[in-house]
Amino acid sequence: MSTKNVVISGSGLWTPENIITNEELAASYNTYAEKFNDENAAAIENGEVEAKPLSSAEFIEKASGIKSRYVYVKDGILDPERMTPNIPLRTENELSDQAEISVIAARKAMAAANKSAADIDAVIVSCAYTQRYYPAIAIEVQQELGIEGFGFDMLVACSAATFALQRACEMIAAGTARGVLVINPELTSPQNNFRDRDSHFIFGDVATATIVESADTCTSNHSYEILAMKAATVFSNNIRSNIGYMVNANNENPFSEYNFFHQEGRKVFKEVCPLAAEHIVESIQRAGLDIAQIKRWWLHQANINMNQLIAKKILGHLPGEREAPIVLDRYANTASAGSLIAFNLHHEDLVSGDHGLICSFGAGYSIGSLVLRKR
Ligand code: CO8
Numbered sequence: 183m184s185t186k187n188v189v190i191s192g193s194g195l196w197t198p199e200n201i202i203t204n205e206e207l208a209a210s211y212n213t214y215a216e217k218f219n220d221e222n223a224a225a226i227e228n229g230e231v232e233a234k235p236l237s238s239a240e241f242i243e244k245a246s247g248i249k250s251r252y253v254y255v256k257d258g259i260l261d262p263e264r265m266t267p268n269i270p271l272r273t274e275n276e277l278s279d280q281a282e283i284s285v286i287a288a289r290k291a292m293a294a295a296n297k298s299a300a301d302i303d304a305v306i307v308s309c310a311y312t313q314r315y316y317p318a319i320a321i322e323v324q325q326e327l328g329i330e331g332f333g334f335d336m337l338v339a340c341s342a343a344t345f346a347l348q349r350a351c352e353m354i355a356a357g358t359a360r361g362v363l364v365i366n367p368e369l370t371s372p373q374n375n376f377r378d379r380d381s382h383f384i385f386g387d388v389a390t391a392t393i394v395e396s397a398d399t400c401t402s403n404h405s406y407e408i409l410a411m412k413a414a415t416v417f418s419n420n421i422r423s424n425i426g427y428m429v430n431a432n433n434e435n436p437f438s439e440y441n442f443f444h445q446e447g448r449k450v451f452k453e454v455c456p457l458a459a460e461h462i463v464e465s466i467q468r469a470g471l472d473i474a475q476i477k478r479w480w481l482h483q484a485n486i487n488m489n490q491l492i493a494k495k496i497l498g499h500l501p502g503e504r505e506a507p508i509v510l511d512r513y514a515n516t517a518s519a520g521s522l523i524a525f526n527l528h529h530e531d532l533v534s535g536d537h538g539l540i541c542s543f544g545a546g547y548s549i550g551s552l553v554l555r556k557r
Contacts, residue, residue: 192295247486251386251514305333308346340544483520
């Protein structure tokens with residue numbers, strides 16, 4: 183199936199108003215850890231309980247490149263007695279949290295692409311977690327925006343956005359939809375274990391949206407032909423989040439470490455970097471291009487050292503800020519949305535004929551890429 187007539191024609195970004203700095207996060211975690219250690223001093227002393235080690239803002243920035251993150255709701259996260267956002271439950275008649283942020287990003291993407299609801303036939307909400315199983319968040323968004331046709335949710339952790347864009351591209355190429363709205367409402371903070379020193383700093387909240395359509399209908403000022411796409415998955419237990427609909431039946435504590443996001447960060451780093459580098463090279467070959475022809479690298483935003491290692495492997499040099507823009511310093515890891523935040527903020531300066539690559543890599547493991555050419 184040729185994808186050459188399929189274009190990305192609009193991008194939207196919703197950024198939460200609330201910021202948490204590394205300093206704030208480390209201070210709150212350390213208060214929690216010191217209290218825990220005080221309360222368990224005797225058990226720690228005789229080896230029954232492990233002391234909680236302390237965190238530091240310096241470590242976080244050095245190990246990850248993250249300086250701060252945006253969160254949907256800040257209230258509760260920094261409270262050492264709670265350490266999770268305080269998000270009031272909405273009634274079934276209210277717009278759900280994820281639909282609300284999806285709609286904001288979607289409207290921006292539709293405006294950028296000069297599209298109205300009547301031009302869209304399908305809505306895909308694709309992210310690391312949806313806040314419920316059904317009705318699909320995508321169908322709620324579809325109704326809110328007045329879109330006819332169909333919508334569905336899909337989950338592929340870090341590669342949810344790239345995998346959904348690929349499905350959208352296939353729909354346009356197959357003629358089963360005229361325009362597809364892909365949204366990635368990444369509300370990671372409720373699943374982030376802020377009591378875990380190794381991961382409390384990793385994630386942030388955001389929503390991105392993208393319009394995919396045929397070049398024949400495109401009237402956008404900034405549009406990109408999809409020259410090639412590639413998706414790959416390899417099963418790994420090194421990044422897991424076990425919370426799910428069986429939690430009651432399992433008679434387990436829903437707030438146990440087992441249920442929250444957890445990872446073997448070092449192993450992930452070592453295993454994913456070579457996989458991603460190899461994948462990217464193949465994807466560019468599939469587009470019939472050379473590495474040197476790629477002007478902009480919109481890479482997954484999990485860890486700056488990871489991005490530098492992958493880019494250096496492929497390019498032979500460390501990429502500059504314009505070549506491979508970094509947004510994780512402000513946004514942290516936003517699961518699947520990171521590469522699309524980078525795309526949203528850093529694509530308008532490209533000129534006709536310039537090539538770029540969107541690539542995600544992470545949990546699953548999953549890797550997804552799209553090679554683009556500006557029209
Ligand atoms: N403060 C101070 N010191 C610390 C801290 C801290 N917060 N954490 C660890 N340390 C210490 C360690 O104890 C260790 O000490 P020692 O050397 O004495 O043993 C030292 O610092 C180094 O620790 P690490 O080896 O753990 O540190 P690294 O340098 O490897 O960095 C990272 C850790 C940042 C986790 C890094 O390994 C990494 O980024 N790995 C890849 C991670 C990645 O990409 N994961 C993907 C996750 S996201 C995803 O896939 C999608 C899921 C989406 C949903 C999320 C919802 C919540």
